[in-house]
Amino acid sequence: MPPMPGKTLYDKIWDAHVVAEQDGEAILYIDLHLIHEVTTPQAFAGLRANRRPVRRPDRTLAVADHNVPTEGQELGVDAVADEEARLQLQTLGKNVADYGIEFFPMGDIRNGIVHVVGPEQGRTQPGMTIVCGDSHTSTHGAFGALAHGIGTSEVEHVLATQTLRQKKAKNFRVRIEGEPAPGVGAKDFALAVIGEIGTAGGTGYVIEYAGSAVRALSMEGRMTLCNLTIEGGARAGLVAPDETTFEYLKGRPASPKGGAWEMALSYWKTFFTDEDAAFDREIVLDAAKIAPTVTWGTSPEDVVAVTGVVPSPDSFATPDKRASAARALQYMGLSAGQPITEATVDVVFIGSCTNSRIEDLRSAAKIAAKALEGGRKVAEGVRAMVVPGSGLVRAQAEEEGLDEIFKAAGFEWREPGCSMCLGMNPDKLTPGQRCASTSNRNFEGRQGRDGRTHLMSPAMAAAAAIAGHIADVRDYL
Amino acid sequence: MEAFTRLDAKAAPLPLANIDTDQIIPKQFLKTVERAGLAKGLFYEYRFDQQGREIPDFVLNQPAYKGAGVLVAGDNFGCGSSREHAPWALMDFGIRCVISTSFADIFYNNCFQNGLLPVVLKAEEVQQLMDEARGGNHVVSVDLETQTVTSPSGAVFTFEIDPKRKAKMLKGLDAIGETLEAAPAIDTYEMKRALAQPWLEGA
């Protein structure tokens, strides 16, 4: 018998979840379904209209994150000023009560951004399939789980059947090898990868991140990396589980305990890519060559090293690209050839499911503390906000005294939520404002109408807050 | 999705062509978090005047057509935006079948996702149904199995429908319904998983 070809991590998770095949599609079992207020109301309405139950309320978890204001949360949903937001939040509350789904409502310390809460609670585990009506569900791939975003009709499908109809994607491996320079981390890796492959480079693929620089990342760093996978066009990103993963999971509320822990551990350890597995595409990046990276334009692929200059539209290969670069420069209020560090910022946003975990806050607080030592604070006229990803992250940060550092340095210390990532709640940019942001999308209008977004790491964002313009974090370490 | 096999119901004539989805359900009713409850917005501009008073002349406001389950309409029904709110609103109002000479594509597809039967008949047949529906007895029978519509006077018209769509409609299968046909396989999968990964049960 010829030897079986090796399998990738993705192949293994896929194979472990195929329930049946129908009309060339697989019916894939879903282990964990995360839901929030924005993409679920019509899905529940659909269930009701068809008198269908939720198949596995116990494998579903709800949070309130997209619409919530980041202050005054203890006042509850009724105090939310925006009428539509309030209605969506109330509707979620009613739906989860009707169907017996666990819910961390606004003001609950366990509540927060859906992609922060899942891992923090130990719900996200290796080898799982995870879906949520939000494209950054790819975050959970950091645990070696196949995780991606779905639409409202699919949310209804998963609620009703605990499965999803899917066609299999191709395998793409991104290896990042070597040791990064100080001040360079997961966010810079992710932006560098997108800059390399483009925003459509991952379309049709699931990306597995590998290599020594990825192995060396903490779980928070891996989550940042997988979070941004969707911006490279791939539906899901994966990092094979290892000791770092298991260490993170141990003792979390929903992690297996006692004998079940050992059993789970041996199951999780089967999720890795075989030596002889083949990838449809592979790239290798040298971590040492990656500089602190920021975006200059209105697409996440518009990246430049912080030491670089704003590119000229003429430098792009195709007429389409030249036209969109020219449009981006105009929108961003930048000119070709200008050093990116000349861009002065009005707002600094440290938060979002990309960078609002404890480690992110620590790295930003370190810059703030250093500035304080030198007698410096957030630059005059800059509004800098720190929005922890969950109530528990916020509590942990307060225990470590990070909030005191931020506040002393002139940062606002806010309550958890998606906040200024998407401009759907009161935290928004006003037209023309420039923002150093740790979020994931720099599209036109994403953070508020005519707002200008520069994506970067938490440490870089903190440095920008102190400098009042985009700055090289290495000068602030 | 509700199955559609046979329907005996009052037919309301709406002799207008190109009824678009904005007429079926105007924009201001789209901000809802529900699919249900859209009946109040159905044909809003036809049913209510500027002051929100019922317009007694409109067919669906006439007592004789109360509880109508079939709508007989002019050419190209359901054109315009792709909003799925249009079939939702019709269904919510109690309409289970729309008969016309032609339908806009997206609306036609959306109907099948939601258990609303769109029936295409010849122009003269539609005309005859309209005329008869205006008379004293306006109950028609729509039988999907035999692909026939029987007029109040007993005239029988046959219609065409894609066999796959027909089969799903008869069983009330939408994408979810289709997947649920594999329910035994899902059950088996879950049983195996419960044994292999017991820590995921009863969390």
Ligand code: SF4
């Ligand atoms: S923080 Fe932004 S990207 Fe993340 S879940 Fe919220 S809105 Fe989506």
